Amino acid sequence: MKYLLFSFIALCGISMNITAQAPVAEADRLVGVWEPSNGKARVKIEKVGSKYYGKIVWLKEPNDPATSLPKVDKNNPDAALRTTPLKGYRLLKDFVYKGAGEWDSGTIYDPENGNTYNCVIKMTDNNTLDIRGFIGIEAFGRTDVWKRLDLVKR
Amino acid sequence: MKRPFLLVLIALLGIGCGSADQVVEYTASDAEFRFEGPLFSGPQSAQAVLAVDIQRILDSLGKTREDIDRVELVGADLNADSLAFANLNSLTLQFTGDQSPMVQAGVLNPVPQGMSAAFTPATEADLGAVFREGICYALLDADIAADADTSFSIFGTFHFKIHLR
Numbered sequence: 001m002k003y004l005l006f007s008f009i010a011l012c013g014i015s016m017n018i019t020a021q022a023p024v025a026e027a028d029r030l031v032g033v034w035e036p037s038n039g040k041a042r043v044k045i046e047k048v049g050s051k052y053y054g055k056i057v058w059l060k061e062p063n064d065p066a067t068s069l070p071k072v073d074k075n076n077p078d079a080a081l082r083t084t085p086l087k088g089y090r091l092l093k094d095f096v097y098k099g100a101g102e103w104d105s106g107t108i109y110d111p112e113n114g115n116t117y118n119c120v121i122k123m124t125d126n127n128t129l130d131i132r133g134f135i136g137i138e139a140f141g142r143t144d145v146w147k148r149l150d151l152v153k154r
Numbered sequence: 155m156k157r158p159f160l161l162v163l164i165a166l167l168g169i170g171c172g173s174a175d176q177v178v179e180y181t182a183s184d185a186e187f188r189f190e191g192p193l194f195s196g197p198q199s200a201q202a203v204l205a206v207d208i209q210r211i212l213d214s215l216g217k218t219r220e221d222i223d224r225v226e227l228v229g230a231d232l233n234a235d236s237l238a239f240a241n242l243n244s245l246t247l248q249f250t251g252d253q254s255p256m257v258q259a260g261v262l263n264p265v266p267q268g269m270s271a272a273f274t275p276a277t278e279a280d281l282g283a284v285f286r287e288g289i290c291y292a293l294l295d296a297d298i299a300a301d302a303d304t305s306f307s308i309f310g311t312f313h314f315k316i317h318l319r
Contacts, residue, residue: 048201049250051250056197081258085244088246088297090248090256090258
């Protein structure tokens with residue numbers, strides 16, 4: 001009888017632990033390598049502390065045609081940062097999991113014009129993200145669809 | 155005509171001086187950024203936690219963290235425990251907290267050869283939110299030049315100017 005009671009308590013403990021970890025695992029579905037619709041870059045999303053960040057890990061055109069050197073963040077509003085390489089650049093910052101497949105409170109940086117926008121990420125299925133950038137009100141923004149890049153299994 | 159103008163000018167200067175903020179210098183040293191091998195060419199990151207230990211300074215001035223107006227990085231010196239810099243194309247430095255947003259504070263591109271280097275800090279980066287929070291994560295993003303079956307550490311010393319209200 002005592003043995004049964006201990007087993008029951010242990011099972012309850014395991015079940016509670018699984019329930020507590022579920023939201024973390026759900027939030028971490030964002031982690032991975034993603035490709036924007038234009039196919040010009042690949043972005044690796046990772047977790048730092050409790051927030052999510054995305055950095056460019058691959059560029060279709062890694063070099064600037066004008067200089068033949070690796071592309072840098074030449075449009076950064078801060079002149080001191082204009083030599084930052086685009087490969088490795090953190091363009092998604094500070095995303096917090098809100099629940100129901102949505103991460104908010106973050107920003108997205110557009111290296112083509114040096115602007116930073118508020119951003120919301122919605123996971124429409126396990127391999128698709130709607131990335132919505134906006135200024136001020138979410139309704140007045142633009143959405144891009146990103147696809148998860150899976151390693152080819154050999 | 156000249157006298158009223160002079161009085162207004164003196165008054166304006168007085169207001170300017172009265173509102174001038176108090177500036178405190180603070181250095182965080184020996185932050186270790188560990189890059190664990192094997193390392194593959196391309197972007198790699200390492201992070202260090204800085205405990206922003208400024209309570210005693212604030213207490214001595216009769217201030218609290220809420221009185222921190224803005225914080226600027228004025229210098230960042232890096233030292234490597236090996237010839238690690240030889241295999242790095244660039245380094246980017248960022249700070250963030252659990253609540254506060256990530257701020258890019260400096261870049262080093264190209265990385266000079268040798269065992270030490272200094273960042274040119276970003277001119278517009280404000281780390282005030284991170285310092286008000288107290289816990290600060292420093293992130294070092296490196297662009298590794300070539301695959302390397304090794305690990306290395308980079309040690310950072312960061313000099314800040316804290317502007318108090």
